[in-house]
Amino acid sequence: MSQQPPKAEAKPDNILELTHLTKRFGGLVAVDDVSLNIKRGEVFALIGPNGAGKTTLFNNVTGLFTPTSGRVVFDGRDITGSRPHEVAKLGIARTFQNIRLFDFMTSLDNVRVGRHVRMKANLFDSLFKLPRERQEEERVTKEAMDLLRFVGIQKQAHQYARNLPYGQQRRLEIARALATDPKLLLLDEPAAGFTPQEKVELMQLVKKILTRGVTVFLIEHDMKVVMGISGRIVVLDHGEKIAEGPPEEVRNDVRVIEAYLGKSA
Amino acid sequence: MSEPVAAGKRRSLFARLNLRERIRDRDQAVYGVLLLVALVFPWADYFVTGSTSDVSKAAHAGTWVLLAIGLNVVVGFAGLLDLGYAAFFAIGAYTYALFASAQLASSPLHHQYHIPFWIMIFVGMLVAASFGAILGFPTLRLRGDYLAIVTLGFGEIVPQLSFNLSQWTGGINAIGGIDQPWLPFWITGPWAGANSIATIQNFTCRVSWSQQLFPCYAFSFDPVAYYVLIVILIIGAVILVSNLYRSRIGRAWMAIREDEVAAAAMGINTVTTKLLAFSIGASFSGFAGAYYGASIGLVSPDSFFFVVSITVLVMVVLGGMGNISGVIVGALVIYYILYSFLPAMPPFVENLANNLGLSSLDHVNGNWPGLASATQRLNFLIFGLILVLVMLLRPQGLFPSRVREQELKHAAVQEEETVVEQAQAV
Numbered sequence: 280m281s282q283q284p285p286k287a288e289a290k291p292d293n294i295l296e297l298t299h300l301t302k303r304f305g306g307l308v309a310v311d312d313v314s315l316n317i318k319r320g321e322v323f324a325l326i327g328p329n330g331a332g333k334t335t336l337f338n339n340v341t342g343l344f345t346p347t348s349g350r351v352v353f354d355g356r357d358i359t360g361s362r363p364h365e366v367a368k369l370g371i372a373r374t375f376q377n378i379r380l381f382d383f384m385t386s387l388d389n390v391r392v393g394r395h396v397r398m399k400a401n402l403f404d405s406l407f408k409l410p411r412e413r414q415e416e417e418r419v420t421k422e423a424m425d426l427l428r429f430v431g432i433q434k435q436a437h438q439y440a441r442n443l444p445y446g447q448q449r450r451l452e453i454a455r456a457l458a459t460d461p462k463l464l465l466l467d468e469p470a471a472g473f474t475p476q477e478k479v480e481l482m483q484l485v486k487k488i489l490t491r492g493v494t495v496f497l498i499e500h501d502m503k504v505v506m507g508i509s510g511r512i513v514v515l516d517h518g519e520k521i522a523e524g525p526p527e528e529v530r531n532d533v534r535v536i537e538a539y540l541g542k543s544a
Numbered sequence: 545m546s547e548p549v550a551a552g553k554r555r556s557l558f559a560r561l562n563l564r565e566r567i568r569d570r571d572q573a574v575y576g577v578l579l580l581v582a583l584v585f586p587w588a589d590y591f592v593t594g595s596t597s598d599v600s601k602a603a604h605a606g607t608w609v610l611l612a613i614g615l616n617v618v619v620g621f622a623g624l625l626d627l628g629y630a631a632f633f634a635i636g637a638y639t640y641a642l643f644a645s646a647q648l649a650s651s652p653l654h655h656q657y658h659i660p661f662w663i664m665i666f667v668g669m670l671v672a673a674s675f676g677a678i679l680g681f682p683t684l685r686l687r688g689d690y691l692a693i694v695t696l697g698f699g700e701i702v703p704q705l706s707f708n709l710s711q712w713t714g715g716i717n718a719i720g721g722i723d724q725p726w727l728p729f730w731i732t733g734p735w736a737g738a739n740s741i742a743t744i745q746n747f748t749c750r751v752s753w754s755q756q757l758f759p760c761y762a763f764s765f766d767p768v769a770y771y772v773l774i775v776i777l778i779i780g781a782v783i784l785v786s787n788l789y790r791s792r793i794g795r796a797w798m799a800i801r802e803d804e805v806a807a808a809a810m811g812i813n814t815v816t817t818k819l820l821a822f823s824i825g826a827s828f829s830g831f832a833g834a835y836y837g838a839s840i841g842l843v844s845p846d847s848f849f850f851v852v853s854i855t856v857l858v859m860v861v862l863g864g865m866g867n868i869s870g871v872i873v874g875a876l877v878i879y880y881i882l883y884s885f886l887p888a889m890p891p892f893v894e895n896l897a898n899n900l901g902l903s904s905l906d907h908v909n910g911n912w913p914g915l916a917s918a919t920q921r922l923n924f925l926i927f928g929l930i931l932v933l934v935m936l937l938r939p940q941g942l943f944p945s946r947v948r949e950q951e952l953k954h955a956a957v958q959e960e961e962t963v964v965e966q967a968q969a970v
Contacts, residue, residue, distance in 0.1 A: 343809070367810055368811050372810075375809075380803070381799050381802035384798055384802060392799045395795065396811030405792065406788060407787065408787045
């Protein structure tokens, strides 16, 4: 992909804009006319009860699903219906709710796969191990080690991903996503199954990620984590957006309380 | 003043080979043993048996090794089940046979071509790769099982076509009189072994212009020459494939094998990457096919049936999917069982019975077909039992692929202390 050179000034404030996004599966409306804007450099949280359509929304953004209607605009570019690898190349990386690592590859290789999209070696370079391919491999290996260090699992670099403990697998997934040099990082329940200590560490990690100039968009159930790190929150229920705003506001919203606790009779 | 530099200079060539470390790495040790055996085998065989018939067999086994290395890219690296691998083998063989024999003179073209081996082997490779791409393009969007069925169908179509397009391929009559391969004289000369002294004076090549370019050595029927040729081809294939394995492309293949959705989310174009694996696998098959046509001198439709595809698949699985050295060993083991061990069984059993004084068993008697042919009938049962036994004992294959510590060594240097800690933790 060739980059348009004078783009720097024209960068839109919103890194991601969803307009009237709808996804239907047959009769089921999983995401119902959701519009939201994510500003560059913020932590934006998506919460909602189980089955509210949070992950479906993620899948629509990352190209795993094609929206039934509505638009997805990333960094000023319409990416509605793009294929997953195209989306990744443009700069959206994600983690998965149920960890999807490459189990029988080492942690280091997992991260290096993430680097794939930013590498230039072609078939010919690789077949004959030309010097530039070697240099690139060396550089990428170093970058991957740096990322493992960044998330704190450099000691596990040469272990199979599936042999890592759960918490480290989550971290590895984040490292792998960061390896694609994303502008926007989608975290799907990154704190699920974490101990309180691990949750604190995760929040620190997210803050560190922000300093790399990456915008974070996360789905999370744990309110402590959500309230602790996110600037703005959107609440989804039955596919619909029912509230949006800063944490304190959303916490006291009547509809949100209803969605989570049920209507008081 | 600079002691380390001096020490660095003093490191001998021998030290730089890092033999001790290489032996400790299992894959490299296997390669080493294979290479050693490959070098010693022709001489040893000649001194022990006084003939080179085993060398000729070994050269034939080499074709299978090439096939297995190629299929390993498709099945082992990228995790695509290709059941029609023999089709590409056939395509390579026919490509060579058509353009390096008199066959096309009797076709509607009315002109025969004799394009040199070293050109045609790459042409065969390219043609097979293109067919792989053409077949893969519409089908690789499908999930695994569908791909298996489509390739299965393709594997049936190609031999049928070669039967029925008899105008071009000679059909059931096969294509014979195919040009032999040749090696530059400097490679063949000193190695050529037993029969070479007599034939070596005969520097002729079928293609006159190439004879002027390089003095070369007509193979006639010297098995050692074929053996040297196939060993060279295999070494080349192993180097190229392991380079690929340790590149971004190899990692992308493995990522797709492990989790296609996650791979796509990481920016890997799964369709083109799978297509590449499929085509590269096909190209090795075509390459092996061209060699096969040249070495046997006869290409007929019945050498490319489904059995061939399955045999290669068995070699890959038994050797250890995804691991090149394992796959080579797998190919050699299966070849040995199929072409040496099983054929030797009936006479062996017969002899055994004779020695035990049970020679009456050897004769046909009513429903009893005689011990030899009874054993013959059981051949594939024995083969199956061997396979089951190996897979029970080593479900991952003989030499499964392992964590690639070796290539990560330069990264490991800076992390040495952590590795030590890890070892202590273990």
